[in-house]
Structure formats: C-alpha cells, structure tokens
Amino acid sequence: MMTSNLKFGILGAGSIGTYIGAHLIRAGLDTVLVGRKKLAHEIQENGLRITNYRGTDFHLALQQVKYSTEIESLAGRDIVLVTVKSAATEESVTRLKPVLPAGKTVVSFQNGVRNAEVLRSILTEAHVLAGMVPYNVVWNSPAHFHCGTSGTLVIEEQGNISHTVLSGLRQAGLMAKTHADLSGILWGKLIFNLNNAINALAGIPLREEISDLGYRKIIAAAMREALMVLKQSRIRPTGSGGMQPNVAPFILSLPNFLFLRVASRMIQIDPQARSSMWQDLQQGKKTEIDFINGEIVTLAQKNGLAAPINDKVTTLIKEVEMKGGGSPNISATEMLKKFSIKSAH
Missing domain, CATH: 3.40.50.720 (NAD(P)-binding Rossmann-like Domain)
Structure with missing residues (x-):
C-alpha cells in the first residue's frame, strides 16, 4: 500500500x-x-x-x-x-x-x-x-x-x-x-528519562535545570546507580542520539563551562522545555514514575541489589502526587541534601 x-x-x-x-x-x-x-x-x-x-x-x-x-x-x-x-x-x-x-x-x-x-x-x-x-x-x-x-x-x-x-x-x-535492538534503545532512553522526576521536583525548565551543576550531580547519581543495576542484570542500554547512556553521568558531572560546550553539540533544548512528569504534577495526574525510576528499583530488587537514589526519587514523586498542588520546587541545594550528595561547589 x-x-x-x-x-x-x-x-x-x-x-x-x-x-x-x-x-x-x-x-x-x-x-x-x-x-x-x-x-x-x-x-x-x-x-x-x-x-x-x-x-x-x-x-x-x-x-x-x-x-x-x-x-x-x-x-x-x-x-x-x-x-x-x-x-x-x-x-x-x-x-x-x-x-x-x-x-x-x-x-x-x-x-x-x-x-x-x-x-x-x-x-x-x-x-x-x-x-x-x-x-x-x-x-x-x-x-x-x-x-x-x-x-x-x-x-x-x-x-x-x-x-x-x-x-x-x-x-x-x-x-x-x-x-x-529496541530493547537496548528503550533501556537507554529510560536512563535519560530518570531526569523526568528530578525536573518535576525542581519545578524549573529543563535547560535551566541542567545548567545547574547541583541538579546535574543528582541526575548523574541516579544514572550511575541505574547503569550498575542494568550491568548486574546483564542488560545493555543503547544510545540512539548524540549522548550515550554509559557516558552521560561523566558528562553531566563536568564543570559548567565544559558541560555546556559538550552538551550543546549533542542535544538542543529550548527555554520552554519541561518534563512530562512536571506537567502531570501540575495537572494533578498520576505520573509514570513506576515505569521509569521505579523500573530500576524493581529490577534491582529482582536481582538482590539496592537502588536507594531511584527509590528515594520514586518515593518523593509519590508523596507529591498524594499531596497535590504541583511541583514542590526543590532547590538544587536542598535536593543534594535529601540525597546525601556532596554540594556541587
């Protein structure tokens, strides 16, 4: 046809x-x-x-x-x-x-x-x-x-x-x-989607969020943990665009002047972009957290592993869902403390 x-x-x-x-x-x-x-x-x-x-x-x-x-x-x-x-x-x-x-x-x-x-x-x-x-x-x-x-x-x-x-x-x-290999592609996409929840908790546009090293440290930590769980589970995530999932945590952890230079060659983000999970929270809808960060937690438990960062992210999103009222607008400094991650500075 x-x-x-x-x-x-x-x-x-x-x-x-x-x-x-x-x-x-x-x-x-x-x-x-x-x-x-x-x-x-x-x-x-x-x-x-x-x-x-x-x-x-x-x-x-x-x-x-x-x-x-x-x-x-x-x-x-x-x-x-x-x-x-x-x-x-x-x-x-x-x-x-x-x-x-x-x-x-x-x-x-x-x-x-x-x-x-x-x-x-x-x-x-x-x-x-x-x-x-x-x-x-x-x-x-x-x-x-x-x-x-x-x-x-x-x-x-x-x-x-x-x-x-x-x-x-x-x-x-x-x-x-x-x-x-769409299975590898989807797991690779999930690695990047781990930021959806962090962006929703931050309550700011994606470009503003990833321009802040504090937020990037949290995203990188969630990704490293997920990559460890996937490796132990013998799952190989595959990239389909400029940034590959296995190197994403390293790139995200770079100082601002280096990160912005490297990232601009890989992905374009305009000032309006926000995560779909942020929009779900704003509209009082149930999010897909169980199918993103929660998927990593479930896989970890299945293989006798721990995924405390993604578990914490999942818990925070569910608490916000229950409370209602949209994003809690958590600052990078406050979020670093919640995840016991050293300050970006």
Whole structure:
C-alpha cells in the first residue's frame, strides 16, 4: 500500500500523540486522533497549534482534525500509534482489540521498556512494533503543543512493516529511523528519562535545570546507580542520539563551562522545555514514575541489589502526587541534601 493511502490512528492523543498526529495530518495523511474530552473541547474552540524549538509553527483548523474520544473511531486504521501512559496500556489495548482487524500494524510510542510486550500479549493478530520517542513535548493550553528538544523517532526493524511506518513518519516531516535492538534503545532512553522526576521536583525548565551543576550531580547519581543495576542484570542500554547512556553521568558531572560546550553539540533544548512528569504534577495526574525510576528499583530488587537514589526519587514523586498542588520546587541545594550528595561547589 502506498504511504499516501495509509490510514493512521493515534491512541492516546496527549502531548506526544497529538504532536506526531498533527504532522501526519499536515502532510495529508488520513489520521484519526483518539484522546480525552478536554482536548476535544480545546480543538473545537481553537483548532490545533504545533510549534518546536527550531521555529516550526503551524495551525490546523477544526475542519482538518479528526478527533474522537471513542476507541471505536480507530476501526479500519492501517497503522495505530499507541501513546497512552504506561499504566493505561493494558486497559486501552484491550478495548482496541475488537476494533482492530487482523494484520494491522501497531507501534508503541510510550515511555518505559515493557509496553510492546503488553501490546503483543493482547493484540495477538496485529504486527506490533516497539518504538521510542526521544523528545519532550509540552501541552500549552489551549490545544498548543510545543516540542522543546531535538531527537529522532526510532521503531523496531521488521522489514517492510517497519519501513512502511517509517515512510509515513518521514513524509510528515518527522525524523525517524529503524533499529534492530529496541530493547537496548528503550533501556537507554529510560536512563535519560530518570531526569523526568528530578525536573518535576525542581519545578524549573529543563535547560535551566541542567545548567545547574547541583541538579546535574543528582541526575548523574541516579544514572550511575541505574547503569550498575542494568550491568548486574546483564542488560545493555543503547544510545540512539548524540549522548550515550554509559557516558552521560561523566558528562553531566563536568564543570559548567565544559558541560555546556559538550552538551550543546549533542542535544538542543529550548527555554520552554519541561518534563512530562512536571506537567502531570501540575495537572494533578498520576505520573509514570513506576515505569521509569521505579523500573530500576524493581529490577534491582529482582536481582538482590539496592537502588536507594531511584527509590528515594520514586518515593518523593509519590508523596507529591498524594499531596497535590504541583511541583514542590526543590532547590538544587536542598535536593543534594535529601540525597546525601556532596554540594556541587
């Protein structure tokens, strides 16, 4: 089937799903977005606006956007991109199963390392591909989605099936590639995602956060601990962009003048970028902490190891979730004390 004839669907049209889906729509690809009523109302009033750190800025009118709150709207789609939160994967794809004919393609574009396994266990007659989204997208109401970091989408290499998806994404102007080892890629992404929670606790933009050596020391400590757990568990994380997971803690620990010079060559971050976990806290939503830092804690326990830093991060986020009120805005100095890490100065 030619790419122009493909019918795409987005299951879980929040920040990532809507950003990707809007690009598909702009390219003229038949795309249905399925998400919550909140966004449906915003699109009804404002259409859909997409911006990114490179200066891209486009608007889709209401008439251009096929948006639904019903999973049944995905019936007949050739390719469904799943972008729901990890905790909602099982419930969402169980509802998708009777809607999706056999032989269709489903791609997991979600945080965490196990979502594709869940999809395969339920959607037994679909072609399921693991996928990885490297960049950060923030939902700036009303119906404005801003991508604040660089990166390339990665999907699991499965011959013609994956290359058909790849063609659609590229036609939409999205950088994308395939990779044979998505498990390694997803574990590598998880290493970098360990910062999501720290950024959420700090309550400041990502660029401001990583410009502070104090915060970087905490991120580096969480990453070192995770890399140790992965090594002991015989899991090898793989990088897909400029910065590799195994060297990230060293680079993050560099003095500011060196770090900023090195990091600027590897990743671009604009002043608006914040972690999705920060946004979840601000909106009073349950975060994905159990599927990120909590995943490291679970793996450590499974192998008789300890992961005290990631355990502490997980506990702090859950405490903030229960309390409500958004980010606690913890300073770098205060956070260093909480993790018993020596001051950056």
